[in-house]
Amino acid sequence: MRKALLYLLVLITGLLFLGRLFYLQIIDDSFKQQSESNAYKKEYNYPERGHIYDRNGKLLVANQRSYDFMAIPRNVKPFDTLELCELLNITPEKLNKQLHKAKVYSPRLPSPIVSQLSKIEHARLQEKIRKFKGFYIQKRSARHYQTTIGANVLGYIAEVNPKKVKENPYYQPGDLEGKTGIEKSYEEQLRGIKGVRYIQKDRFNRDIGAYQGGRLDTLPINGKDINITIDAVLQEYGERLMNNKRGGIVAIEPNTGEILALVSAPSYNPALMVGRQRSKNFTKFYLDTIARPLFDRGLQATYPPGSPFKLLNALIGLEEGVITPQTRFTCRHGFKYSRTRNMGCHCSYGASNDLNKGIFASCNAYFGNTYKKTIDKYGNATNGIKHWSDHVKSFGLGNYLGYDLSIGSKGNVPDTTFYNKWYGKNKWFTTYTISNAIGQGEILTTPIQLANMTAAIANRGYYYTPHIIKNIANDTIPKKFTSKKITTISKENFEPVIQGMFNVYEQPGGTGYYSRIKGIEICGKTGTAEVYGKINGERKQLTDHSIFVAFAPKDNPKIAMAVFVEHGYWGGRWAAPMASLMIEKYLRGSISRNDLETKMLNGSLQEEYDKYISGEEFTINK
Template sequence: MTIPVMSAYNKFSHRKVFFFFLFSFTGLAFITRLFYIQIVDDKYKVSAEKNALRYIYDYPARGLIYDRFGKLMVYNKATFDLMVIPREIEKLDTTGLCELLGIDREEFDKRLKKAKDYSGYQPTIFDSDLPAITYSRFQEQQYRFKGFYVQGRTIRTYPMPIAAHTLGYIGEASPVVVEADKYYRPGDYIGINGLEKSYEKELRGQKGLRVVVVDVFNAVQGSYQDGEYDHTSVAGKDLFTTIDAELQMYGESLMMNKRGGIVAIEPSTGEVLAIVSSPSYDPNLLVGRDRSKNYIALQNDVENHPLYNRTIMTRYPPGSTFKVVNGLAGLQEGILDEKTAFPCFGGYSLGNHTVGCHSHPSPLNIRAAVQYSCNTWFCWAFKKFVDNDRFSSSREGYDRWRKYIMKLGFGHPLGIDLPNEFGGNVSEVDYYDKMKGNKQWRANSIVSIAIGQGEIGATPLQLANLTAIIANRGYYITPHVVKAIGSADSLNTKYMQRHETGIDPKYYEIVIDGMEMAVLSGTATNAQIPGLTVCGKTGTAQDPPRKNHSVFICFAPRVNPKIAVAVLIENSGYGGDWAAPVASLMIEYFINRKVERKDVEYRMMNAVLLNTKK
């Protein structure tokens, strides 16, 4: 049988059919895709028309900030920025734009390069916060400056030039921030310090976007696709603070020409009533076109450091205010009691060295020791605790003592809602092991910490919190500055938990007796307020070779306390001379809303205690 052989023609015929269908299918796929791109899906049309479109970000109004009584402390003012899209620049009148903005060609090139480095397509701020006259002239001549346009936004304004460290300030987001957080673009503003930083996400809101059509004359013709790609901005949330603006202003006036800080707290809630760091500055200086120049001037003030928040960032020796902490630890541990008495013959002897003390009755119990601020009594109290036979070593005794101190709010940040809070210092046993060269040290080798010197360091905030603990007879709520977010009744639930110190309330009453006695007839008589029971403790903290710091803590009234205050005035002398009167004036003003002791007020407000020497 003969097998038929396929001709060459038939072979190629089948191949032609195969390739015909292959190319036909491929062509149909391209046609379908092209139809979808051009007719169905507008996003490709938007991309194709990009040169004729402009993407304008709508910056929302930043949240307002109020004091505890609803008084406005921070609000917004409209301003305009000049934006640039480098790829859209055509036939630019560079000389005319430089003259309009008041810059030279070198500065122009520098700014344009910065914009190009970020993106040739995306808008970037070329000049911020345009003066009204510049804004008006640009609007009239914008056809000469294709690729440039004006965009509105708001800047901060402070009706009262107070609380700069607490309120903080805003500035341009750094390249690091822009890289890390896609919400921000070059030129965007962000909270840099204070509440502006702590509550940045709440205050900033959410940016909106408008896509508009621009003609060849650089003029906006309207929304693209009837606003289909637009989305509206969401305004930032308002902050309702715990600050008493009038008390804050009063405190700042008392601290004029002084270095140091004042912190006032409502004991029952932990709400910060005033927080004064001095020297300070007008927060309006860090707003607007002169912001950079003013910031550099403040930063270069190395004598006063006005940008530095002393109330939460400076670790001061607390001096004799710390004695009440030492006493409370001994009482709770059962090593001391209210009748424990020690004699004082002018100081506490350490071989060939003596921790000096001033003249007062002797012997004393703890109430009188607080009243007269006896160094000897509290050195003995510390020794009795740390070297006690109930512990295997002084190291163990000190570690036990330290746990009480930490519970009373020292040695760690308290968690206030302000950035850059420092935690002070209460050294661990390992530190003393290294310092002494062995583990056999005893209480006397570190006894200076018993009276708030040596390695003990505390911020004014920690001292005010200690005072609130005493006023509350054993607990505190984390000090905070923001009471509500969004609306006055949307309470900030983060700051409602009580922190117990583990010390029996009856021991606080003993210490409070001594603090009341100190004001009535002890070291703090300058803190007396007619008709009001004030309980306080003086401190005179050494700062060699300079003059001593004046320190004072107090609260009032004794029953149902309304305010706890800590004052520290650097290098000014005894605690009773300066810090005590200032603290008492703060209390008098807060409770009575006026001050009757005009002579004390005049002396404190007019005292110049800067650059004092020993």
């Protein structure tokens, strides 16, 4: 028995050795690669990154020649450190740090010492590169921006981090990849495929020609050109309107979901993210915690939607059958929902409002009653909120929309789970959530979500996932961007709400009446969202946000949009006029109300923002 066990042990050990030998010789080629690496070196030939065009074919991003100063650590011979540092315009400490980093990565493989040399630095080095053994210059292409707009949309490229190099064999130290915006979302399409040249070396490590006669060499394949959905003219106009203001503007083509403009203010010139100053500029922007130019307010900022959210409550009320277009509620300067609590309103005391007037006059009493009837229909707030939140979420609110940019915020649509966690299971009532009636309280949305909601209303009940890609050379865009998303609201219930939106502009007393544009049927809804913050350590109410959503024309709409202007007082002061100008600019290509345009372009809220920086107390005047 022992003898048999001994034979079995020897047999198993032999099989293990044979298996390991088979793996090392047949499957694992790392030792072969290491041996061969002593016989040749690889040089990469970098492809041109794909160009980026707007929806109309205007070139936004091209390429320019760039150079990286590379080193193969084990080939580096003693050199004049001070001379090289002077040529590279870096300190000896920086040079030693980069050389150490390169050696840690691999003594045999090339690593970047200084990336993106200027043409002058490259010319100086070319004359003296022979003096620095083990170093060489690698040609690349860097981005060349043909525009000063859309930094948040276009994004930028930068050096890959060590983690990415380990995870993805395509990348080598010093390679560039898209970090934000379109550059990141469509990195694989834009980057192309590197070419490789194998160079034979002799026993003295000298280059002696092509390895294996060049049979293994490959040529680079340039990246694919792409067209994005942005209209460069509209984007530039939106950025000008938002000068000296903070907030976001998002415009969408309703019948496709294509994003026409994605404005975030304040922004920066995308060219500042190119070259050796990129790191310095990025640090400057990153540390600016006041203006936050790297924060995309169109996609990431969450705000209370304010009165535009009343449109959804109207649609839900109609769908649930708790109101009709003829239903009237009396407004006594607001909606009183307890003995001591009242949701104030600007309507005349005793006004009897139907749905149409409730929308264009933005009556809080009308929507307070509508919301309460909707929730109470199901017997208790727990069941009512569930049905209500399902309707709201069908418009894309409360979740990531699935668009093709890599950043965003979910916002918040409170549901039964939310309130049970907040107040305790079944320990809350409809009046606890009454702020939802007017888009305040726990509701939070991003500008792109509100723009998408408006597109769904313009389409009478459906939307397409918003997206930034229009065309990829020799490729197709994902199917999810061409599939309809259907809301829970019946098509017939949209018409009375749309008529109310139309009267916001056209009806005297409508909150957008003074921003109307002759000859264009605009449907919109103003909003004034309350906001709170800390000043000198105390929680205080700050100046309200100015909000507006709109689409045009009323029939067969071509553009839907949302405008948020932080601390812009009220919806009709900044957001509504800016939206009407954007719509006219897109539909007509010119502006008829030059007085309104001048006022919006030259207007500034910087003094308002400076108050928060200084911590001064202030009074909100509406």
